[in-house]
Amino acid sequence: MPAVGNVLVVGCGTAGSALAILLARGGVAVDIAEIKPELTTLGSGITLQGNALRVLRDLGVWEKVSASGFAFDSLGLRAPDGSLLAEIPDARTGGPDLPATVGMNRPELAAILADEVRAAGARIMLGTTVNALEDAGDAVRAHLSDGTAAAYDLVVGADGIRSKVRGLLGIEVAPEPTGMGIWRIHTRRPKQVERTDLIYGGPCYIAGYCPTGPDTMYAYLVEKARPRASVAEADKPAHMRALAEGYGGAWDEIRQDITDPDRINYTWFESLLVDRPWNRGRTVLIGDAAHACPPTLAQGAAQCLEDAAVLAELLLAADELDTRLFEEFMDRRHARVKAVVEASLQLADWQLNPVPDADVPGLMGRVTAMVAKRP
Structure with missing residues (x-):
């Protein structure tokens, strides 16, 4: 018997959806409280490294992800004029039978996971979040925003970098x-x-792009962070085009399509890491609620998926939910996540404050070797 009979997952993003799928398939009754009234996902595209693809295969959605996305096995480094400086084979961290990387449209990944959540038998409560949690020792009574309350063996906060659950637990x-700050646009490939x-250099710290399908891609430009409201909505295309003027090659074509402000997303690079343990009693944090980092290693989604896979494995294999289970969860997750967060921040810092002898290949190689192993 699993260690839990029923679970409330707060948040139906990547981590919450993956956990719900695995637990529901294992016979656990799963409710998901999702604050959005519809399962829509903001953003343009997402880069999935091999260790993320490994979990998606375990979830049974790899074929759908493969059909929806764009797989590739190398990374290119270019000069600002677009000329190729180096082509680097990318490590297949998910194993030799999976590609190194898949780029895909973020809403398409969300839709694939949501369909699988429903197929597994989990219940999604849209437009709902948690307002209060009462831990009685043998259960947690969750008071929801729709006025209802119910007791659960476990509550999981998978509600993102600005997690309400984290605040309810008193984790400051x-x-x-x-x-x-990063400008992104989903556009024609x-x-x-x-x-x-x-591309490192030119008017931005980084200029890059990632194919997401036969005809689509997302492109991005990383600059010094500016106040989020400093560029009016209608002016976003002009601002992004101005930054892109410093780049040639594919950017000559990309720049022509930067016209619609609704397809442009601007956000800051942010980081977060909750010290171990990630639980308080029978409520535990996973995914961006517990850790987040700038996308310099493209490991955000992968680490969220790994959290879900490890927690589900432990819950389905144990006879009871106790301190030992949460300690094992931390033993398998915290040091690994911390290494990814710190390496991502180091790469960002080397961009902001250049160091002549920065060992970028060495740092990336150590992280790659680590994530190639199952957590």
């Missing part, structure tokens, strides 16, 4: 800006774009 950790190519 807030996301910290790194000093960088030029024929020559067949992988992620990165």
